[in-house]
Amino acid sequence: MSTPVRTRIAPSPTGFLHLGTARTALYSWAYARHHGGQFVLRIEDTDVARSTQESVQQILDSMHWLGLQYDEGPFFQMQRLARYHEVAEGMIAAGTAYRCYCTPEELDAMREAQRARGEKTHYDRRWRPMPGKKLPPPPSGVQPVVRFCNPVDGIVSWDDLVKGPISISNHEIDDLIILRPSGGDAPAGSLGVPTYNFAVVVDDLDMAITHVFRGDEHINNTPWQINIFQAIAQDGAPLPRFGHCPIILGDDGQKLSKRRGAVSVTAYEEAGFLPEAMLNYLARLGWSHGDDELFTPEQVVQWFDGSHLAKSPAQWDPAKLAWVNAHHMKLADDARLAALVQRHLQQRGITDAPLAQLTPAAALFKDRCSTVVELADWLAMFYVPVQAAPAELQAHVTPAVVPALQALREALASAVWDKAGIGAAIKQVLAAQGLKMPQLAPALRVLVCGRSQTPSIDAVLALFQRDVVLTRLQHL
DSSP states (O other): OSSSOOOEOOOOOSSSHHHHHHHHHHHHHHHHHHHHHHHEEEEEOOTTTOOOOOHHHHHHHHHHHHOOOOOOEEEGGGGOOOHHHHHHHHHHHHSEEEEEOOOOOHHHOOOOOHHHOOOOOOOOOOOOOOTTTTOOOOOOOOEEEEEEEEOOSSSEEEETTTEEEEEEGEEEEEEOOOOOOOTOOOOOTOOOOHHHHHHHHHHHTTOOOOOOEEGGGGGGGGGHHHHHHHOOOOTTOOOOOOEEEEEEOTSSSSBBBBTOOOOOHHHHTTTTOOHHHHHHHHHHHBOOTTTTOOOOOOHHHOOOSSSOOOOOOEEEOOHHHHHHHHHHHHOOHHHHHHHHHHHHHHTTTTTOOHHHHHHHHHHHGGOOOOOOHHHHHHHHGSSSOOOOOOHHHHHHHHHTTHHOOOHHHHHHHHHHHHHHHHHHHHHHHHHHTTTTTHHHHHHHHHHSSSSSSSSHHHHHHHHHHHHHHHHHOOOO
């Protein structure tokens, strides 16, 4: 590309980073990385009443966990108020913006009259300067808003990266408020806090953003942003390319959002999902690379060139996510999984689980697990007492097998404590008792592990401390 690619993600710190924003961040990051460009993090914190530092930290933690490293930022809009005021004053001087002194009551009456006439409600531009129009003097004690002089004629068009060519008539767009009064003790006539559609354009222009991926709920905002951009851009600055990605639907078929069924990205970390699995799954919620379902973050960067983005909504599927995570669990480094399991066990009060024991245990059990939490459920049995279900005990620890279990306990007391030594002890007892492995192994598993199905029992027992196994076999 002739211009270096610069993408951004701009979440609002009014709550957690939800899955839709995480997907947008992923696409923006991958596109920038694919083209050797820059990825910018911007925090849109102009909703002062609802923005919190806790939400900011959650956003940063989520980005870090997902591995979406940003090259610049985070930038905070509330630290850029002087810049927005500067641009707005310049627009007022250039005649592309103006102060509007309508009170809320006047605006309500205006809309009510329009509805009564069967018209679409919009601002009637009564304070917009026009040739030959005489405006009344500003009323005293009224803090004005600043409105953008949206073109009254023509078409706003752009070639969307996802949806293709889109055109909207300027007749459908009124004069957007770009600055609202700060309120409180701010003097009448002073500039205040920027609205979303104004701040985002100033930011994208100042930060030289070339490509914007975002949810398709922003399509209606795009015409305003294009018109504002063209009003303030200098030196032929190119308009960013826009890509509006379809929404993600929840289990109920409704939009997955902060207010409807979504949970935070970090909640999936706590639930035992791996970040590479989340990236894999999120990438496929609206993008494809042939028939590939399973891939690494490196492959996403290699393949994500902005094409093959879906135009229809994606369906969130927890079962599919678990399947993807199970795949990445199998590929994950055993020591890394052990460290993750150790943290989960510590949260349960199990503080004596050394990595030296957890690492080979993770290697043995990870193929059976969809999440790190499931793996922790398995490995907890090495450190806390287990209690098999009564039905399992009755089905497997039968009078016929109890003598063999007692003999095995004696053999294990002096056996070499590794897989081969334990396996030899089991074979010796089976031969002496005239039993087959399917008769003894389930009973042994139930008593030692609390369940009748595990990986190879000699490999499992070798991971236990000898005294734990002997203790669990002594009450027969």
